Amino acid sequence: MTVSRALRGIEGVSETKRTEIEAIAKQLKYLPNLPAKAMVEASSGLVGISFPTLFNEVFADMLLGMRRVFEDQAIATIVSTSDYNQSQELAWAQRLVAWRPAGMVLTGCDHASELTSLLAGTGIPVVEIWDWRSDPIDMCVGLDHQETGYALASKIKASGYRYPGFIGCPENIDPRAEARLRGMAEAFDSEIPTGRSPSRNAFQVGFEACAELLKGGRHIDVIFGLNDHVAYGAWMYLQTHDIVVPQDVGLVGFNGLGLLNVLPVELTTMRTPRERIGALAAKAIVARSKGVKTPVSLKLKAEYILGQTTRRACWP
Amino acid sequence: MTVSRALRGIEGVSETKRTEIEAIAKQLKYLPNLPAKAMVEASSGLVGISFPTLFNEVFADMLLGMRRVFEDQAIATIVSTSDYNQSQELAWAQRLVAWRPAGMVLTGCDHASELTSLLAGTGIPVVEIWDWRSDPIDMCVGLDHQETGYALASKIKASGYRYPGFIGCPENIDPRAEARLRGMAEAFDSEIPTGRSPSRNAFQVGFEACAELLKGGRHIDVIFGLNDHVAYGAWMYLQTHDIVVPQDVGLVGFNGLGLLNVLPVELTTMRTPRERIGALAAKAIVARSKGVKTPVSLKLKAEYILGQTTRRACWP
DNA sequence: TTGTATGCGTTATCAA
DNA sequence: TTGATAACGCATACAA
Numbered sequence: 105m106t107v108s109r110a111l112r113g114i115e116g117v118s119e120t121k122r123t124e125i126e127a128i129a130k131q132l133k134y135l136p137n138l139p140a141k142a143m144v145e146a147s148s149g150l151v152g153i154s155f156p157t158l159f160n161e162v163f164a165d166m167l168l169g170m171r172r173v174f175e176d177q178a179i180a181t182i183v184s185t186s187d188y189n190q191s192q193e194l195a196w197a198q199r200l201v202a203w204r205p206a207g208m209v210l211t212g213c214d215h216a217s218e219l220t221s222l223l224a225g226t227g228i229p230v231v232e233i234w235d236w237r238s239d240p241i242d243m244c245v246g247l248d249h250q251e252t253g254y255a256l257a258s259k260i261k262a263s264g265y266r267y268p269g270f271i272g273c274p275e276n277i278d279p280r281a282e283a284r285l286r287g288m289a290e291a292f293d294s295e296i297p298t299g300r301s302p303s304r305n306a307f308q309v310g311f312e313a314c315a316e317l318l319k320g321g322r323h324i325d326v327i328f329g330l331n332d333h334v335a336y337g338a339w340m341y342l343q344t345h346d347i348v349v350p351q352d353v354g355l356v357g358f359n360g361l362g363l364l365n366v367l368p369v370e371l372t373t374m375r376t377p378r379e380r381i382g383a384l385a386a387k388a389i390v391a392r393s394k395g396v397k398t399p400v401s402l403k404l405k406a407e408y409i410l411g412q413t414t415r416r417a418c419w420p
Numbered sequence: 421m422t423v424s425r426a427l428r429g430i431e432g433v434s435e436t437k438r439t440e441i442e443a444i445a446k447q448l449k450y451l452p453n454l455p456a457k458a459m460v461e462a463s464s465g466l467v468g469i470s471f472p473t474l475f476n477e478v479f480a481d482m483l484l485g486m487r488r489v490f491e492d493q494a495i496a497t498i499v500s501t502s503d504y505n506q507s508q509e510l511a512w513a514q515r516l517v518a519w520r521p522a523g524m525v526l527t528g529c530d531h532a533s534e535l536t537s538l539l540a541g542t543g544i545p546v547v548e549i550w551d552w553r554s555d556p557i558d559m560c561v562g563l564d565h566q567e568t569g570y571a572l573a574s575k576i577k578a579s580g581y582r583y584p585g586f587i588g589c590p591e592n593i594d595p596r597a598e599a600r601l602r603g604m605a606e607a608f609d610s611e612i613p614t615g616r617s618p619s620r621n622a623f624q625v626g627f628e629a630c631a632e633l634l635k636g637g638r639h640i641d642v643i644f645g646l647n648d649h650v651a652y653g654a655w656m657y658l659q660t661h662d663i664v665v666p667q668d669v670g671l672v673g674f675n676g677l678g679l680l681n682v683l684p685v686e687l688t689t690m691r692t693p694r695e696r697i698g699a700l701a702a703k704a705i706v707a708r709s710k711g712v713k714t715p716v717s718l719k720l721k722a723e724y725i726l727g728q729t730t731r732r733a734c735w736p
Numbered sequence: 737t738t739g740t741a742t743g744c745g746t747t748a749t750c751a752a
Numbered sequence: 753t754t755g756a757t758a759a760c761g762c763a764t765a766c767a768a
Contacts, residue, residue, distance in 0.1 A: 105738075105739060105740080105762095105763080105764095106737085106738055106739070108761095108762070108763065109738090109763095112763095116737060116738085117737070117738085118737060118738090121737080121738080135517055135518050136518050136761090136762085137459065137518065137520065137760085137761050137762070138518045138519045138520070139455045139456075139458035139459045139464055139519065139520060139760095139761085139762095140455075140459045140744090140760070140761035140762045140763095141761080141762055141763080142455035142458075142762095143453065143455045143456045143459055143744050143745065143746085143760095143761085143762075144743080144744050144761080144762050144763050144764085145744090145762085145763075146744075148455055150498075158474055158480045158483065158484075159477060159480050161475060164474045164475050167474065168501075171500075171501070178515060180498045180500075180515065180516070180519065181498065181499065181500075182466075182496045182497065182498055182499075183497065183498075183499045184487075184496075184497075185484075185487070199494060199496065200496070201451055202451050202452050202453065202454045203454045203455065203496065204453065204454070204455060340684065343684075344684075368656065368659075368660075421747080421748095421754075421755060421756080422753080422754055422755070424745095424746070424747065425747095425754090428747095432753065432754085433753070433754085434753060434754090437753080437754080452745090452746085453744085453745050453746070454746095455744095455745085455746095456744070456745035456746045456747095456760090457745080457746055457747080458746095459744095459745085459746075459760050459761065459762090460745080460746045460747050460748085460759075460760050461746085461747075461760090462760075
């Protein structure tokens with residue numbers, strides 16, 4: 105018991121004893137046994153994090169924001185990816201709960217219905233990130249994507265554009281993208297024609313979806329990409345087909361990734377506070393596991409970035 | 421005890437009892453307590469994985485390859501990133517060992533010296549991936565990057581190029597890249613001039629390092645990028661400065677990422693078996709944890725991809 | 737300041 | 753086939 109106290113730096117151990125214990129521990133190469141600690145404390149100091157994918161800088165950014173906080177607290181993270189698949193997310197959650205994690209972070213607010221009942225009553229702090237809704241499972245840090253889509257489309261509409269198109273992946277894959285699309289339709293007060301491609305690579309999605317959108321024959325004066333990569337893929341398509349941006353058509357991305365810094369044109373886009381979301385989510389979990397009862401629900405804003413792929417002029 | 425047996429599907433429980441137990445378990449929403457299991461078994465069914473970064477598709481690919489194997493075995497993965505920093509990797513390893521993991525995966529073969537002594541005698545299966553060396557800590561699945569650099573440069577040399585340059589990040593960051601550079605120098609039998617940039621974004625590294633390399637004033641007829649992204653950044657630089665690829669200068673990448681599929685030119689590069697490395701590493705750990713004594717050491721090969729950024733002709 | 741008793745949930749071992 | 757006992761390493765509660 106004295107050893108336990110000494111090694112944890114708890115008051116009430118004489119200096120003599122403490123140094124003696126520390127010396128012996130070092131000599132013995134003593135390592136605490138975290139599974140045993142987790143058992144007695146009924147919680148493990150592990151935090152589970154689920155992303156749709158890690159082939160997307162957006163999620164890597166959020167992970168980085170979280171890890172900076174968790175590492176300070178000596179919390180290890182069990183990371184998983186769901187491939188935008190709710191049952192895969194559920195299966196992971198089921199396995200994870202058996203580890204008695206100190207918290208869970210889920211991407212988005214759309215989950216398998218069993219997930220809620222699984223988590224109910226466990227007392228595990230849960231943060232849903234990236235997306236935002238008023239009635240989270242437990243806590244929430246993210247954007248209202250519909251509002252964000254509305255805000256972005258309003259800016260674009262104010263630039264004089266009237267015939268928007270949207271390009272992205274098939275429906276029922278990325279609920280956030282569809283929410284943004286709804287917001288855009290709201291801003292333009294009309295249905296928005298879409299081009300969609302099921303490719304895995306986002307550049308390729310942009311290239312192919314752009315082709316599909318324009319094949320539709322409808323007049324389009326501005327194209328909204330699901331994200332920056334998709335928009336850039338479309339940019340490649342337009343270049344190849346001698347369609348000049350922004351003279352012939354405007355092009356808009358989403359996320360504001362540094363990735364595109366060096367590319368030939370700066371993209372008009374919306375910068376999302378990804379690292380900040382991660383950091384805030386992690387802090388919410390840490391606070392909870394330290395006994396703070398208040399649940400966190402934060403709706404953050406994205407920032408409009410005017411690049412060179414939309415016109416600046418503003419006419420009626 | 422009977423419950424434990426029944427739930428684990430172990431022989432010697434009557435059908436009656438088993439169904440009865442399963443019913444009650446379901447009704448009680450019973451979940452096994454993995455920390456307790458880990459304690460009694462002195463090993464946790466967790467595997468730790470350390471990458472330099474996750475902002476690089478290469479590592480996301482290896483992670484995917486591993487996860488497919490680990491998930492089949494109900495093994496959870498504790499993922500961490502070291503930022504190419506050995507002491508950060510060491511600190512993570514020290515925390516991880518306290519979890520009594522079923523295995524550890526480390527990227528590369530260059531580690532803090534204390535790491536070896538930390539792991540010695542713990543009996544934890546360790547696989548070093550991506551890089552390859554003859555005397556791993558325990559097991560090894562990867563490429564010999566010097567050999568691979570040699571192989572790539574030999575192909576390029578055979579295409580008639582004589583004045584190579586290399587662009588990448590500063591020295592002492594990525595040991596694999598430097599090993600490839602050594603192999604290239606060997607193939608060309610000369611020092612290779614380099615351009616380097618400390619930027620975080622790989623495209624930007626390519627753009628800036630290319631500028632630096634060409635500023636050097638030496639005659640360069642082919643540029644080797646540290647990886648595909650870096651090469652593509654250089655491609656942007658060359659385009660901007662009206663230097664035509666491959667007429668004026670050849671351009672070579674490394675990794676063969678699908679990312680660049682849609683880009684205007686297919687890059688000459690070397691395709692690395694990333695998912696395969698991950699899968700093999702994971703299988704090695706699973707085998708070990710099941711009692712197989714044989715340590716694994718696999719040296720894989722990369723595949724030369726001839727694109728449109730180097731000339732095809734072959735002259736003396 | 738130091739130490740003893742107890743219990744966390746699981747599984748191996750042995751007994752019935 | 754079923755169950756009792758002990759042990760894993762730690763931390764809480766209590767005693768000296």
